[in-house]
Amino acid sequence: MATVEDDSPSDTDAAAGSETDLLARYGIERITLVVVGIAAFALALRFFALGERIAHWDEARVGWWILDYMKTGDMRYRPIIHGPFYHIVNKFVFDVFGVTDANMRLVTALLGGLTPLAALGLRERLDDIEVGALALFLAVNPLLLYYSRFMRGDPIVAFFMLFAFVLFVRLIDTGQRRYLFAGMACVALAFTAKENVLIYLVTWVGATVLLLDHRLFLARERDQEWTTLAWDYVKRTAYGAWAWLPWLLFAIVEFVVITVYFYAPRGDAVEGTPSLGEAFSDPTLFPAVVNEAVIGSWKEFYGLWVNGGHQDHSYIPYLVDLLETLGYGALVLCVLAVVGFVVDRYSGDGPRDVVAFSFYAGFVSILGYPIITDIQAPWAAMHAVVPLAIPAAVGLALIVRWGRSALARDDALTVGLSAVLLLVLVGVVAFSALSWVYLQPQSNDNKLVQYAQPGGDIQPSLDRMAAASARNDNGTDVLLYGSFFVDGAENATRSPACAKWFNSLPLPWYFEMHNSTVDCAQNSVQLDEFESDPPPVIISRKSEQATVRQRFPDYWMATYELRTFGTETVFFFHPDYAREPDATG
16 A cells, blocks of 8 residues: 655644744854853852852951951952952942842852853854853853852952953954953953962963974974974964054053052052052052052062962872862863863864863863962862863763764664763762752862861851841950950951951951951950850850850850861850840840
């Protein structure tokens, strides 16, 4: 019996055609919608429960200085807390949205969530699958996800330098000046966040040299002398720089303006130097302000981070720590980066510059950051993960294409293998992100957590402390007790002046946030002075618990780790303030 084939289009084909027509009408590429969707997902991941984790020691330190700037109007570059980006930007955020842990991290989360959009800038260098894979890595990689929910300069540097790299690639591809100015703005903003942006420039130069070396090495296969080819590159670079000289000068001016705006002192922060506000009132003061912002800041940076001895440590332990962080937070990405680099390098059309360049930059960062970092810190690994995401996207796309090709051939075994492999990779990333970012963001077992992160959920006690500070109208709200927390100074710059400030972090951030009046008792004799007027809250080390309990037996206690381990700290609450904040009236 003869059969009649129906050549009419199916509903699925009609829907696909309608979608294609709609996209074409508005000039939108399908990959653009995919990446925008991934970016929206990335933003949701970063904003979800953004304020749940207690402030890290470093977040609290910088946060306190921001609040001090808001209160006094004085701000200057302090190299020990790196660039002034957060002082300027978070002051605006706090003014508009209020002072909270979530708002402290708001800008970092926003920039991290938008980072997948950078993948669109490489769509002429990567195919659509690779662009989508790159956006996905930037969105869900556990290490990037964790530290894009963390107020620190490293994520800002990593994200801005990725955008700068992509914009400079677009500049090469299109020759449009807007990419030069946008890229230079990103570099300048990265400079305002942290000084290790200089390392990016060094790795970029090194990666460029390796690309050039590869081309010179292959010159003989094209019957060319490597010296002739090298001279051609020199001439082309010189001619290009000369043709672009006016625009390069404008870009340099743009860079200086942005960095001076951020690094210029405010208020009376630098004695004998006018502030930025004074310079706007009297333009003759601008040379002094620019000198302090550029030369003065450079001298302070060089004196502390180059000549200060912060890198005097053994290399191997720091390298092992960085590799351990990569194993926990970016194992899938690193493995696929190696696969993507090797396959791209030896493919018929390879190696592609953008893939090789990124791999070189990421690999050198893995080897280099253990030398330049002053502490063992997981956030340093970000600077390797971000560039390695590009070759990793190539590796992931290879598996996807492998499966699609098998599906077209009706090769069920290969389709199944590729599907299982993808499911395993997705499962590893999802498990790591869920565990390390959301379920255990303060645990000592989490290798993405730096030691100075408080362990456990201190928030209930902080809420009680805030409620007590709001209700108490008589003198001291919080008493710090013991030699670990108290040095007895009275004229220190930071508040509370009587505290051993760095030992007590992150508490000063919360004291300042909640306007708590803080006093100190260094020993039992000074503690006795508060028995007649008991403070609502007393904080001490666990080793001092018996002394406090003897004098204040009715106080309710809660014990926490002020670091991930080894710093058990006890909060004592007066019976009038021991209930949950919403029950205190």
